[in-house]
Amino acid sequence: MDTQELFRELTGFEPYDYQIRAWKNIEKIMENGGKAVIEVPTAGGKTETAVMPFLSGVYHNSWPVARLIYVLPTRSLVEKQADRVRNLVSGLLQLKGKSGEEAKKLAREVVIVEYGLEKTHAFLGWIVVITWDAFLYGLAAHRTVGNRFTFPAGAIAQSLVVFDEIQMYQDESMYMPRLLSLVVGILEKANVPVIVTSATIPSKLREMIVEGTEVITVEDGDKNKPSRGNVKVRVVEGDTAGVLNDIKKALEEGRKVLVVRNTVRKAVETYQFLKGELHDILIDPSDALLIHSRFTVGDRREKERALDSARLIVATQVVEAGLDLPNVGLVVTDIAPLDALIQRIGRCARRPGEEGEGIVLLPVEDDIESEKVVRGLSELKKKVGKDSVVFATVTNTKEYGRVAEVHYGEDKKDSVHVGDINLARKILGEKKGRRNPKLPKDLYIIPYSTAPYDPLVLLTTYDELSNIEEYLNNTAKAREALDKVYRFHYENNIIPREFASAYIYFKELKLFSAPPEYELRSRPELYMMLYPTSEKKMEKLNMNRIIRISYDRNRLYAWKKDEIIVGRLREIWGETSRDVAGWEVQKTFTPSPYGIYAMNPSYYTQELGFVPGTLGSKDDIDTSNERGNSNSKEPSEDSTEKSAGNTSKKMGDQGKQVSLERWGVRV
Numbered sequence: 001m002d003t004q005e006l007f008r009e010l011t012g013f014e015p016y017d018y019q020i021r022a023w024k025n026i027e028k029i030m031e032n033g034g035k036a037v038i039e040v041p042t043a044g045g046k047t048e049t050a051v052m053p054f055l056s057g058v059y060h061n062s063w064p065v066a067r068l069i070y071v072l073p074t075r076s077l078v079e080k081q082a083d084r085v086r087n088l089v090s091g092l093l094q095l096k097g098k099s100g101e102e103a104k105k106l107a108r109e110v111v112i113v114e115y116g117l118e119k120t121h122a123f124l125g126w127i128v129v130i131t132w133d134a135f136l137y138g139l140a141a142h143r144t145v146g147n148r149f150t151f152p153a154g155a156i157a158q159s160l161v162v163f164d165e166i167q168m169y170q171d172e173s174m175y176m177p178r179l180l181s182l183v184v185g186i187l188e189k190a191n192v193p194v195i196v197t198s199a200t201i202p203s204k205l206r207e208m209i210v211e212g213t214e215v216i217t218v219e220d221g222d223k224n225k226p227s228r229g230n231v232k233v234r235v236v237e238g239d240t241a242g243v244l245n246d247i248k249k250a251l252e253e254g255r256k257v258l259v260v261r262n263t264v265r266k267a268v269e270t271y272q273f274l275k276g277e278l279h280d281i282l283i284d285p286s287d288a289l290l291i292h293s294r295f296t297v298g299d300r301r302e303k304e305r306a307l308d309s310a311r312l313i314v315a316t317q318v319v320e321a322g323l324d325l326p327n328v329g330l331v332v333t334d335i336a337p338l339d340a341l342i343q344r345i346g347r348c349a350r351r352p353g354e355e356g357e358g359i360v361l362l363p364v365e366d367d368i369e370s371e372k373v374v375r376g377l378s379e380l381k382k383k384v385g386k387d388s389v390v391f392a393t394v395t396n397t398k399e400y401g402r403v404a405e406v407h408y409g410e411d412k413k414d415s416v417h418v419g420d421i422n423l424a425r426k427i428l429g430e431k432k433g434r435r436n437p438k439l440p441k442d443l444y445i446i447p448y449s450t451a452p453y454d455p456l457v458l459l460t461t462y463d464e465l466s467n468i469e470e471y472l473n474n475t476a477k478a479r480e481a482l483d484k485v486y487r488f489h490y491e492n493n494i495i496p497r498e499f500a501s502a503y504i505y506f507k508e509l510k511l512f513s514a515p516p517e518y519e520l521r522s523r524p525e526l527y528m529m530l531y532p533t534s535e536k537k538m539e540k541l542n543m544n545r546i547i548r549i550s551y552d553r554n555r556l557y558a559w560k561k562d563e564i565i566v567g568r569l570r571e572i573w574g575e576t577s578r579d580v581a582g583w584e585v586q587k588t589f590t591p592s593p594y595g596i597y598a599m600n601p602s603y604y605t606q607e608l609g610f611v612p613g614t615l616g617s618k619d620d621i622d623t624s625n626e627r628g629n630s631n632s633k634e635p636s637e638d639s640t641e642k643s644a645g646n647t648s649k650k651m652g653d654q655g656k657q658v659s660l661e662r663w664g665v666r667v
Contacts, residue, residue, distance in 0.1 A: 003027070003056040010055075010091040011048065017222035019049045025216060026053040026195060030064040030160055033191030035184065037210050039201050039217045039475055042346030044226035046197045047084055050162045051127070055092050058126065065193065066158035068127045071135045073168040075548075076293075076318035078113055079304045081164075082129040086111045089127065114138075115297070123155035132169070132176075133522040136183065140509060140520055161187060162195040167339050168320070170205060172394070172454065172489060173496040175524040181208040182503060199346065200339065200475050202482040204490045217475060229349030233358040233468045240270050243332055243359055244277060250357075251281050251311055255329025259314045260344050262334045262452060264292045268608055271314040282312060292316040294610040296532070298544030320344055332359045337453060338461045338485045342471050342478060360465060363448035368424045374444045376462035377406075383444065384408060384416055392488040394454045400427075400443065404456040416442050418459060420450040460485040498524055526551035526593035530610065531569060532601040537584045541569070541596070547610055551593040560591070564603055564612050569596040 003023045007015050015023075018040060025036045030053060040046050054068045070085065072078055086107040093103035112125035114134045123130075123138065130138075138152040163184070169176040187194050196209055206215075218225045236243055240259065250257050259274070261267040271290040275282060282288045289310035291303045307313060307325060317336075319325075320343040331348045333341065341360065349356030362375065374380040377389065386408035395405045397417065404418040424445045431437035439445065450458050464471075464481045471478035483490075501518045508516040530547040559565040567585035574581035585598045604610050 001056075001059065003052050006056050006059055006092075006095075007048065007052050009095060010088055014224060016045060016218070016226055017224050018216055018218050019045065019052075022049050022216045023053050026050070026160075026193070027056075027064075029193040029195075030054070030057070033188070033193055035188055035194045035196065035213050037201075037213050037215045038195065038197040039215050040197075040199065041218070041226060041228070041473055041475055041478075042199045042343065043228050043350035044199075044218070046164065046199075047081065048088070050164070050195050050197055051085060051088065054127075054160055055088060059092055059095065065160045067123065067125065067155065067160075068162065069123065069135065069156065069159045070127060070129045070162045070164065071132055072129070073132050073165055074318065075115055075131050076291075076300075076304065077165065078115065078129050078131060079301055080307070082111055082113045083305075085127055085129060123152055123159070128159075132163075132180075136179075136520070136522045139183065140506065156187070157190055157192055160193045160195070162197065164197045166196055166198045166205065166209065167200055167202065167343075170202065170339070170486075171524055173499075173524055174204070174208075174490075175496050175499055176522075177205050177208050178495075178499045179502055179522070181211075182506065184209060186506060200342065200471075200478040200482060202339070202479060202486060204483075204486065227352045228473065229351055229354030229356055231345060231349045231356045231358055231469060231472060233345060233360065233465075235360045235362055235465050237362050237364045239361060239363055240273065240332065243361070244274075246330060246357070246359065247274065247312075247332065248278060248281065250330040251278065253329070254327075255356075256310070256325060256327050257312050257330045257332070258319065258325065258328050258344075258347055259312070260319060260331070260333040260336075261314070261316060262336060264294050264316055264609070264611075266334070267292050267314055267316050268611055271608075274312060274314065278312070286310060288312045288314070290314050290608060291318055292609060293318060294547055294549065295606075296545050296547055296604075298542075299606050299609070301544075319347065325350075327354070329354075329356050330359070331356070332361065334361050334363075335448075335458060335461065335465075337457045338464050338468075338471075339482055341461070341465075341468060345468060346472055358468065360468075362462075365421045365447050368421070368428070368445055368447070369439065372424075372439050372443070372445050373447050374418060374459070375446065377459045378463050380406060380416070380418065380444060380459065381408070390414075391491075392456055393492045394456050399440075402454070403443075404454065404459060406456075416444055418444045418446060418455050420446045420448065420455055422449055422451075456488060457485060460487070496524065528556070528593055529596045530565075530599040531596055532599045532604045532610075533585075534601055535585075537572075537582060539582045540580075541583055546596070547599070547604075553591050556591040556597070559612060562612075564600055565597045566600055567598045569598055 004015050004020060022036065022038055029036055038046055038049055051068060057064045070081065072081060089111055090103040090107040093106055094100060098106065110126040112128055114128060114130040139156055169180050184194055247257050259270055261270055267290060275288050286306065286309055289303060289306055292315060295303065320340055325347055328348045331345050333344045345358035348358055374383060381387065381389065389406055389408055391407040393405050396402050400417055400419055400423055405415060406418060407415040424439060427439060428437050446455055446458065464485060467481065471481055498521055502520050505516050505518040505520045527548055528551045531545055556565060567587040568589035569583050570586045571580045572582040572584055603612055
């Protein structure tokens with residue numbers, strides 16, 4: 001039974017033409033090392049494409065590689081993907097003679113999940129579904145003698161490594177794509193077979209990661225190729241209240257509804273609003289589900305498993321990719337970067353014959369002068385009376401704070417700034433009492449809050465909203481649009497100092513030596529962990545009670561002042577310095593990243609998660625972004641461990657731009 005026949009047995013479907021091409025390539029690299037790159041639209045079967053050659057080796061007991069390591073950019077994708085792979089493994093084991101019950105039990109044992117909270121990354125399963133953070137630190141930071149196993153690197157060297165959903169690695173400084181490219185290069189040199197998959201790979205990421213490798217994709221001449229249902233997309237000026245009837249109609253027709261908000265606060269507010277308004281439709285408690293990054297690990301896992309049965313899902317960016325939700329008939333989403341919108345609306349009508357609708361919400365405030373309001377870059381050009389933009393960037397100014405700076409000429413005076421509605425309210429509030437207060441001449445306003453994204457990427461995205469239907473099915477067109485959306489981010493980009501540190505870390509890393517004294521971060525941002533508890537001392541921590549968010553020193557101080565954070569958890573050491581006898585809450589502490597902080601449990605519920613303050617408060621903005629600033633995706637719950645090494649060696653230039661010439665890096 002070859003790979004094609006095994007696929008038919010396990011799925012009941014005929015393989016697509018691109019899958020057959022991909023399998024031949026993957027089987028080749030499993031034998032000789034190398035890289036395969038797969039770019040297929042959402043719902044195109046990328047998971048089965050990546051894992052089937054490995055499963056074929058297991059079926060025939062040939063084992064061309066020891067294991068498969070499936071790396072995902074966010075923790076939210078891991079559980080669902082692991083379940084999907086377990087179903088395939090269970091089917092395979094039944095083909096080999098196991099009973100259904102035996103096969104399911106064994107599949108759970110051989111397909112393991114690693115988030116990075118484990119003391120060691122042993123990578124002991126047939127298939128390891130793992131976060132990017134846990135994989136990186138398993139490869140590098142934990143390869144040292146001492147409290148950690150020394151063999152994760154050896155386990156990786158004998159594996160087939162899959163990096164899925166790589167479009168989600170994009171961030172404002174291109175730190176994660178650079179780091180991913182560095183890691184892929186290291187694996188390639190070691191002859192480790194690598195698969196890279198994505199729905200759409202922007203050209204800059206292609207340049208960094210693909211590097212001349214042929215991209216396997218759906219071709220025009222393919223006879224059997226992925227197809228999906230019909231999705232109609234429209235833009236609505238307003239909030240969820242304005243599309244309440246659309247949501248109600250979809251639910252009454254038996255279709256699943258997915259509502260995606262850009263911040264945790266908005267998601268919680270929307271969930272409570274819709275539950276109240278639709279109480280006569282959402283009768284069963286399991287009908288409505290809220291999911292975001294500020295749940296404990298255990299509660300989050302349970303919510304991910306309940307996604308299939310829920311009729312109404314209100315979420316943040318955690319559902320953008322990797323989830324095959326059945327029968328989603330309506331997706332309602334805040335405006336977001338174009339790649340995020342493609343992923344969000346791509347959850348809808350994923351199968352042939354299904355009909356679906358996507359609604360992009362564009363909140364509009366009418367309390368500022370209309371001549372100052374701009375939604376897209378094209379509208380800005382019309383208002384300033386210019387045909388083109390020479391240069392644009394996101395910058396922090398003394399007058400306005402973080403804004404987009406758009407230049408339409410070579411002279412410095414030929415520029416304007418663009419902020420959001422919050423900036424307009426701040427400036428006009430400071431002028432309160434004056435007759436006819438006006439905004440500054442050089443400032444234009446996006447009529448909604450852009451958080452957590454930067455204003456420039458939303459300006460460029462707006463101009464592409466009318467074509468999203470086409471981008472769902474055409475990766476080439478989608479890539480062209482993404483290149484336009486991120487054009488200025490690519491042009492402005494410089495090498496961040498953190499990447500220089502990561503690069504040198506790998507250069508100096510030796511298998512059996514102590515780790516280099518350089519910092520290695522999996523992401524550009526830092527993180528911290530919260531632990532809901534009323535106890536002052538405990539014997540051990542329940543890792544399922546951890547909440548992981550990005551580190552924000554000012555916010556942590558505010559939470560400490562408001563007694564939301566009651567202290568920092570510190571180890572109580574036993575007789576030897578290597579034995580932790582327990583944990584205690586240290587009330588006096590100096591905030592710092594990577595710590596575990598005791599949180600007042602009254603601010604946490606299983607239904608709503610961690611919601612500090614009161615709804616509608618200043619705490620609305622979720623700074624714990626999964627992908628940095630420009631197109632950050634969801635709170636950085638995935639930075640799961642302390643950065644490897646330390647920062648005792650100075651990197652020279654204290655700014656962002658760092659020279660790597662002495663290390664032979666061409667940038």
